[in-house]
Amino acid sequence: MTTTISTPAADAAPTPPPVILPEHSGYDEARRAWNLAADQRPAAIVQARSADDVVGAVTLAAEHGLQVAAQSTGHLAAALPDLDRTVLVRTMIAGxxxxxxxxxxxxxxxxxxxxxxxxxxxxxxxxxxxxxxxxxxxxxxxxxxxxxxxxxxxxxxxxxxxxxxxxxxxxxxxxxxxxxxxxxxxxxxxxxxxxxxxxxxxxxxxIREVIAGMTVWPAAQAREVLEAWTAWCRTAPESATTAFRLLRLPPLPEIPEPLRDTPIVVVDGAVRAGVHEHADGVLAAFRGIGTPIMDTWGPMSPAGLVQIHMDPPEPVPGIGDGILLEDLDEAALDAFLAAGEPEVVRPLLLAELRQLGGAVARVPAHAGARGALEGSFLLFAVGMPMAPADGEAIHHRVQELLGAMRPWATGTVYLNFAERGGSAESAFPAATYERLRDVRGAWDPGERFVGSHRITPR
Ligand SMILES: Cc1cc2nc3c(=O)[nH]c(=O)nc-3n(C[C@H](O)[C@H](O)[C@H](O)COP(=O)(O)OP(=O)(O)OC[C@H]3O[C@@H](n4cnc5c(N)ncnc54)[C@H](O)[C@@H]3O)c2cc1C
The missing domain is CATH 3.30.465.10 (Uridine Diphospho-n-acetylenolpyruvylglucosamine Reductase; domain 3)
Incomplete structure (x- = not known):
């Protein structure tokens, strides 16, 4: 469907921000999300550089009977529904x-x-x-x-x-x-x-210092490391937050040679230094396993924590999805590793378990709607489609892995890693979701806004 947007009269308040329409030359660049696999085609785009621009965009959308989707980088763009009746507000408000x-x-x-x-x-x-x-x-x-x-x-x-x-x-x-x-x-x-x-x-x-880093093993040691790490997670101090990954990094020159295009197992994360225990003692249980290829744990500024996971440094195409899991028994480890074979995760880039529990599991006083996350682990799997034909195989493999782990699923999801979009209902306890519906009914009964996951107003 084609949507025509006209700019309101110059004396209308607030001043309308510039609107980018599909026929404009800048449209393709403006609609591009961080996740290059998300082919979003909104009815119009507003690049909002101020709160006034956002007010103008919402007003303009209302005048034209369109919805509004907020987006900053587009890391979660794959979860958005079709935007052909939506003004995409790219928030570029600096500071x-x-x-x-x-x-x-x-x-x-x-x-x-x-x-x-x-x-x-x-x-x-x-x-x-x-x-x-x-x-x-x-x-x-x-x-x-x-x-x-x-x-x-x-x-x-x-x-x-x-x-x-x-x-x-x-x-x-x-x-x-x-x-x-x-x-x-x-x-x-x-x-x-x-x-x-x-x-x-x-x-x-x-916090001026944390102990952080990663230990890397060849994929052949996956079972041994996963067993030791999940056992350690059961009693690990809350000062530590870690993740286990089956990983195959792409064959790119910027990736260190021993890690490039080879199946590996990684445990990485951080320990809040000096709070409870000395980090060496905290981490010893799994760092001593097998023969690591690499071990980089050490003191660092918390500023370095955005680098240790080796996430892509710039926009890439990604097809992924995640669920929350309870504690993993032997059968769960078998299922996880079997679903990751052969050659570890191919055609995926990674299959990851992030350690939950501790303060993540407790709803603090004055919490928001997302007070805590249920379960012991967040499972996330993702692949990078380098050609359109790769997409189907990656999607299938992601869902196959998630399906294999469903017997251990909590039944809830963490929306930031739920890239398939849809309803937000399965992300919250029932009473929380009902309250979210009431608040939406009070503030946005007509569903002007489109989130990555929908909360139906009441
Ligand atoms: C490589 C990578 C690493 C990640 N690491 C982590 C991690 O360590 N921990 C973690 O928790 N998550 C992580 N995530 C998930 C990430 O938190 C989500 O994808 C998150 O939604 C990204 O926010 P964004 O603003 O960049 O993305 P966007 O796609 O721009 O926004 C996502 C959604 O947030 C909402 N939103 C964004 N901006 C606004 C706004 N101004 N007003 C209202 N709503 C808005 C909208 O519903 C939007 O659809 C990671 C994702 C990737 C791809």
Whole structure:
């Protein structure tokens, strides 16, 4: 369907931002998401550089009977539905202001984690970023935010002081624990279903050093390492947050030779240094296994935590999906490894288990809708389609692996790693989802907004 958008009269308020339509020469570049496999084709695109631009975009969409989808980087673009009746608002609102005394940062909706790290590190502060530098702060935090400090600090969504958001009626609303507390609660987990966030105030941590790194083994030692790591996870201190991966890195020159295009097993992560135990003692249980190819664990600035996971440094095509798992028994390890063979994960890039539990499993006081994550592990599998024909095989393999692990699934998902989109219902306990529906009914009953996962208003 073709949608025609006309620009409102010049004296209309607010001033409309520039709109990029399919027939404009810049459309293809503007619609490109970080995930290059997401072929999103919105009815129109607004590159919002201010809150006023967002107000203008929401107003314009309402005038034309269109929906609005907020997107910062497009890491989760594959989860969005068809956008042919939607204005895609790419948030490019710059700025990270740090208050070192209050240990807070006000982050514009265009910021990626590297922007925050660059701003807070000189103050001896750290933020609860994820495993990679160029994920957008907005989608990550509003979806939950699982960092390398998660088991000691909890999810990033529960370290938010205030949120500024443009709602369906075109108003810029600032919400926090005292002002519009229901909206503040719902945004922290319900993400793009309630409006376009223009800025967020996050809490920072006074951490100057962590122990972090990775140990790498040949894939032949996968069973031995997985057994030792899952056993260690059962009693691991909350100061440690780690991940296990079956991995086959692409044959690219920037990847160190021993790791390039060869099946490997990796355990990586971080220990919050000096909090509970000495990291060597914490990690000894699995670092001593077999004969590692590489072991890089050591002290580092928390600023380095966005590098240890070797995530792609720039946009790539990805087809992936994830589920939450309970503790893994022998049969589960068999299923996981069998589904990963032969040649480890081919045609996938990786199959990953992130360690949950600790503070991730507890709903803190004043939590948002995404207070905690159920289960012991997050399973995520992804492949990089280098040609259109690869897509089907990768999709099939991802679902095959997830299917093999369903007997150990919690039944809930973590939306930031649920790349197939659809309803958000399976992500929350029933009472939480019902409350999210009520808040959506109050703030966006007509579904002006399109999130990566839908919360149906009541
Ligand atoms: C390589 C890689 C590494 C990752 N590592 C981690 C990790 O360590 N921990 C973790 O928890 N997750 C991780 N993720 C998942 C990541 O957190 C999600 O993909 C997240 O949604 C990305 O946010 P974004 O803003 O960059 O993406 P986008 O695709 O731009 O946004 C995702 C969704 O967030 C919402 N949203 C974004 N901006 C706004 C806004 N301004 N207002 C309202 N809603 C908005 C929308 O619903 C949007 O569809 C990783 C993903 C990748 C691809």
């Amino acid at each position: 990270v202001e740090v208050d070192p005394v209050a240990r807070r940062a006000r982050v514009g909706a265009g910021a990626i984690w590297q922007d925050v790290i660059d701003a807070v590190t000189p103050h001896g502060l750290a933020a609860l970023s994820g495993s990679t530098h160029d994920v957008g702060v907005m989608g990550y935090v509003l979806g939950g935010g699982l960092s390398w400090l998660a088991r000691s600090e909890g999810l990033a969504a529960n370290h938010v002081h205030a949120i500024e958001v443009v709602t369906a009626d075109g108003r810029l609303v600032r919400c926090d624990a005292e002002h519009e507390p229901d909206l503040f609660w719902a945004l922290r987990g319900g993400a793009g279903n309630f409006g376009v966030v223009t800025a967020i105030e996050i809490e920072l941590l006074a």
